[in-house]
Amino acid sequence: MQMKISYLYLHYTERLYRLNLTKLLETSSNTSERPHIEVVHDFSAHRSPVGMSSVILGSKLYFVGGERLDMDTSTPDFWSIPISRADAKNCTNLDLFVYDTECLSICPYNVKVPRLGGPMSYPIVVTLEGKIYVMERRPYFGCRENFSHPIFVVFNPTTGFWRSLTPPPFYKPFSREWKDDDLIMNHYAWGNKLAIVTNKSSYIFYAHQEAWREVDDLPNIYSCVEFKGFLIGMLVGVTNLISFELDDNGLPHSSNYHVLPELRIIFCPPLHNHSPGFVIPLDGDGSRMCFVYVGEDGTFERSFARLAMVKLHISTCIGRQKVTAVLEGLHNFDCNRLHLSGQTLLSSFIKCDHLDKHGIEADASCSSPSTRP
Numbered sequence: 001m002q003m004k005i006s007y008l009y010l011h012y013t014e015r016l017y018r019l020n021l022t023k024l025l026e027t028s029s030n031t032s033e034r035p036h037i038e039v040v041h042d043f044s045a046h047r048s049p050v051g052m053s054s055v056i057l058g059s060k061l062y063f064v065g066g067e068r069l070d071m072d073t074s075t076p077d078f079w080s081i082p083i084s085r086a087d088a089k090n091c092t093n094l095d096l097f098v099y100d101t102e103c104l105s106i107c108p109y110n111v112k113v114p115r116l117g118g119p120m121s122y123p124i125v126v127t128l129e130g131k132i133y134v135m136e137r138r139p140y141f142g143c144r145e146n147f148s149h150p151i152f153v154v155f156n157p158t159t160g161f162w163r164s165l166t167p168p169p170f171y172k173p174f175s176r177e178w179k180d181d182d183l184i185m186n187h188y189a190w191g192n193k194l195a196i197v198t199n200k201s202s203y204i205f206y207a208h209q210e211a212w213r214e215v216d217d218l219p220n221i222y223s224c225v226e227f228k229g230f231l232i233g234m235l236v237g238v239t240n241l242i243s244f245e246l247d248d249n250g251l252p253h254s255s256n257y258h259v260l261p262e263l264r265i266i267f268c269p270p271l272h273n274h275s276p277g278f279v280i281p282l283d284g285d286g287s288r289m290c291f292v293y294v295g296e297d298g299t300f301e302r303s304f305a306r307l308a309m310v311k312l313h314i315s316t317c318i319g320r321q322k323v324t325a326v327l328e329g330l331h332n333f334d335c336n337r338l339h340l341s342g343q344t345l346l347s348s349f350i351k352c353d354h355l356d357k358h359g360i361e362a363d364a365s366c367s368s369p370s371t372r373p
Contacts, residue, residue, distance in 0.1 A: 005352065007021055007352075008307070008348065008350055009054075009351055010292070010348050011345070011347045011349075012345055013050075013343050014042065015041060015042050025309070036333070037333055037335065040104045041099070043106075048097070051067050051122050053125040054349070055126065055132060057127050059351075060098050062099075063098070063099070064134055065122065065125075066122070067091070067092060067119075068091050092119035094116040094117075114161055114162050116153070116162065117164070121136075123136050124136075124187050126187070126194055131156050131207070132154065134153050152164070165210055168196055168203050169203065170203070185220060186222060186276075188233065189224075190225075191226060192206060192208050193250070202220075204218070218253070221242075222278060223280075224279060225279045227285070227286035228286070229321070230246065231243070232260075232286075232312065234293075235257075239270055240267060241277075241279070242257045242259050243258045245258075260324070260325045262324065266293060270295075273295055274295030274296075276345060277291065286312065287312050290308070292306075293307075294335065294340065304332055304333065304335060305332070307333070308331075310325050312324075312326075313326070
């Protein structure tokens, strides 16, 4: 007999954490009965590649890109200077890794999959309609090297191959000296679309046509949930959740939004130096979602994670539809013991595992976001 268990996974730069979401929803508000956020994998301690990005496809949590480090090499600051490709002690990770729910570790994927065509440190990774899309974000890291490897690829699990795609329009060959290049600020995905927001403009990739288009007025949000013609997300620089109505072309606009006042309590009091706010669907139609918000209190000495469960509805106001929200639950976790300070939250997922009668976890189907994460 098997029981389905849902876990919330938090992928940070140095560690992978998880929270038993099923148990959290079953317990009372008594903090002593709640499950705790736990470390399930330390990348440096297990000599795993660092600089990987993660994504869920089907029932598995995959890790792509990054670098393999020599034992005596300290973890580099990928956000400013990627590892030198000429360093013999370090080498690019071209293999696909997967999270093993039995041994609670990240291991090389044991199914034969072609290797990536070149180095990618913390690449942008999303799933669109059952395929994994991976894009090197080298302008963000200030890497001035000209690589001949593909910088935007797609993996089709049906064919089992990686395939190169046309990169976004702002990717141009450049020399080592700094030029006025576009810098990737954020990305998010929904349906069959991937949005890239840079410091200069914004772009949409359409998976069906495998084509890019430059668009105006895209909102700069960390992630999104699609719900009945709206996108829900946290706008950069705004401590609130916001709904954006999609236009006739299925695109959101930063000038056409509605703040969800019912959810302001999530941000009171505000957290400082907070991570990106991730929204994650809890069901198939997006009507229930989970919101993760991590940061420091006013003393800047303690880290906290806030987890909100939200139910979405559509209402009509003056002849127009709008999104209204009901806060079903708000949980605060003291994260000081997790040593989150100095780490960056890269992505967040909800993954469903099965627990068999012997207490051993096994992969199962799951509800997961189409964005990073």
